[in-house]
Amino acid sequence: MTSEPTLPLDGQRILELAARSMFELFANASEGMLLVDRNARVVWINDQYRRFLPALGFPREEDFVGHAVSEVVQNTQMHRVLETGKPILIDLLSNKAGTFVVSRIPLRDEAGDVIGALGIVLFDHPETTLQPLIQKFAALQRDLDDVRRELASQRRTKYTLANFVGSSPAAVEVKRQARKAAQSSSPVLLLGETGTGKELLAHAIHAASARARSNFVSVNIAAVPDTLLEAEFFGVAPGAYTGADRKGREGKFKLADGGTLFLDEIGDMPLALQPKLLRALQEGEIERLGSNKVVAFDARVIAATSRDLAALVREGKFREDLYYRLNVLPIKVPPLRERRADIPALAEVLVEDIAIRNGTAPFDLGTGALEMLCAQRWRGNIRELRNVLEQAAMRSDAQRIDERQVEQVLRDAGIERMPPAPMPAAAGGAPAAGVLRPLAEQVAALERQAIQAAMAATGGNKLAAAKLLGISRAKLYERLELAA
Template sequence: MHDDSLPRDGQRILELAARSMFDLFANASEGMMLVDRDERVVWINEQYKRFLPALGFDRVEDFLGHPVSQVVHNTLMDRVIRTGKPILIDLLSNRAGTFVVSRIPLRDEGGQVIGALGIVLFDHPETTLQPLIQKFAHLQRDLDDARRELATQRRSKYTLGSFLGSSPAAVEVKRQARRAAGSSSPVLLLGETGTGKELLAHAIHAGSSRAGGAFVSINIAAVPDTLLEAEFFGVAPGAYTGADRKGRDGKFKLADGGTLFLDEIGDMPPSLQPKLLRALQEGEIEPLGSNKVVPFDARVIAATSRDLAALVREGRFREDLYYRLNVLPIRVPPLRERRADIPALVEALGEDMALRNGTPPPELSAEAMALLAAQYWPGNIRELRNVLEQAAMRSESQRIEAASLEQVLRDAGVESIAPASVTAVPSLPQPASDSRRLRPLAEQVAEVEHAAIAAALAATGGNKLAAARLLGISRAKLYERLAAPVLYENQSIA
């Protein structure tokens, strides 16, 4: 070490200080090594020698002279020599144990790196540095938990298989959703509240090329107008009093690389509609309080229970924004247009209720199921679930009868309750007489299958592929059923 700016006495003191520091570390540390500019180990002190057996060396001579990366696993001494940058504190783990180490480059008078000094500050850090390591481990666990929770929240929860139903209306919605998943254009989901628009948005994302990205949603009706701009576009650091000093990303940026779901788009305030339109057209946003634009790449799916076309005619929704969103419109049918799906929906809702409450799923009588199928359901599937939950809570047994459901409907304020009829559910067979039941089970099952296939073919005009989709079976399975011998009399499939 030499510094021409110092007087001779000062230079002498600097050299003595450097030597004293070296001697101090050599004696007080748990071990030291020197590596030359060719990354070879040239010296170790006495303390370091005790690590050699664990590293696989019986003699010091076998250790010295070798490249440090070959004799000390996981070392970064070679990197320090190549970069000339020190690593002051680090954890090193290898066959000899876990150590707190420091690595310092050594330079000649011209400033060139001629080697590196490695110092083992502590061995067994799990005891000597226990408080620090515990704190670090606790923070790391919290960070990992937060990352997992965030990933779970922004992962798609549903697929198209989650949209239950085999009625023609349900089959058509799923067909359109599959086509939308294969496109990158905006999707507009139209339908009454409670029909499953958010579920379909998740499903479209899950089936798209962006499935690995985030699914970020925002319910526009649930956010005050004054906060929507910040929610959409984010906030620049210190944009206003009380704003986060680090700023905050908006939903558009969070959805970068994935899908942004704009629920209840019909409630978008007019003042924000031009900014939303510009973001969709330009693929960039301007955070609140910033004069810089930020690019984003997110596929937009919007949904509304309102009549957007009527809002456009009334001047309450921008026409150009409407056309920008209405590229791939999908109408989600209300429950009253897919009554044949009610038994499957009731079964799925009942199983979900059972999992949440830790109880067996409810069972419905044929009359109770028919009563459900006969209702108008203005609240759709959300209302159906509410009625089922109330009926299950009030019922003294696992079985729910029509009278119990009718009372729940009356208490909910339904003015006109449609009468129960077992013919209200197309997929529900009529109860057979006792004499008809006294036949082989295979014959009765074949009869029900035969009737279902005949109804599906009639509904699809004889299109076997469409009929198979309607029945939820493959075309090959349909042909197999058609070719099976008839086990009962007076039945034929035209």
């Protein structure tokens, strides 16, 4: 063992005086001191410590001093200090005499060998002496518990299939496919325009699966800068780069272990990162940024995109092997214009949700307002429908929204307005004339009305009418032949 450099005589004298002063300070200011030798026997106690002896069960000092410390002080850790040579600077000790805040310090000889240990009772009755510190710690602990509960709630599913509103053939088919996907662990690819409810379906598939009790973790790839995506996915090893957390950080793949990882806007995945994502999906293993250690994970992946992945593959912007890896269970989520019959039910649910969030009573939608909503093309789908309803609610002082107010919102928003189309049901859910006809007939009638309105608006130009309706020209010809 290397010895300390020898101090000059005046320096040695100062060190001895400092040690004596510190000892006297603790002896006088503390609530008690106890000294044990290298064999963990008590060899000395000060006057303050003597007052604890009756409570510990020793009426005489000689019954305490000279005995092994573990025999006379319950729950002592002095032997551990002697074994390790390391101090225990702050600790709580509870025994027959009460609860104390204590320090335990090893004592060494000139050669550096441990020859004993000093125990110092810093405070007795910490429940009163340290009450401000204890209160602050309790408040911090409550805050930490609240954050943990909030984080856990965010990682649970928010929606089930019951939240996917609609009874149209298109909506029923989507829910059927989602239930089937929930029974599998294979990747799911949700395809559809923005605002159609792809994230809701991802939550619902997780909620109906065997992984429902585990985390649902989502990453919006389009919202994360390319340079941060790798760390977001795979995590960061401790000290991986300057400024990195010393403890490291778990990535979303590991956070989703045992549950579901939802990769939203997968079509925006940078090409350079796609091979690492493919390897993670194939091998079930990841490497944190700055680490060579392979970490296994078990997460079911659901991906979603509003882009045409097949076209991106053809353009060389998306890896073909990754596309096939994700496209195992594809589910096409239809745009709102392809399930117009669901608009009244959707509007009712959205109106109630808007009222709850704003703390107001739900407003009524007049028949004319509903007819106009059903006729629109809804480029933004359900998200756009919600926005229009919310704007109408904020602008109106009445509890009823009529056609004129909806039209004004559409005009101000620059939304291409379609003429109103008759509704299959009256406002409030009451049956209207012909509502008890088969649903397919009602949908077909609604389609014919929309086509007629489009043809009238474009002066009979079939190509322009098809674009207005968001369907191909061939599909328009097919519908016209059926209507003939």
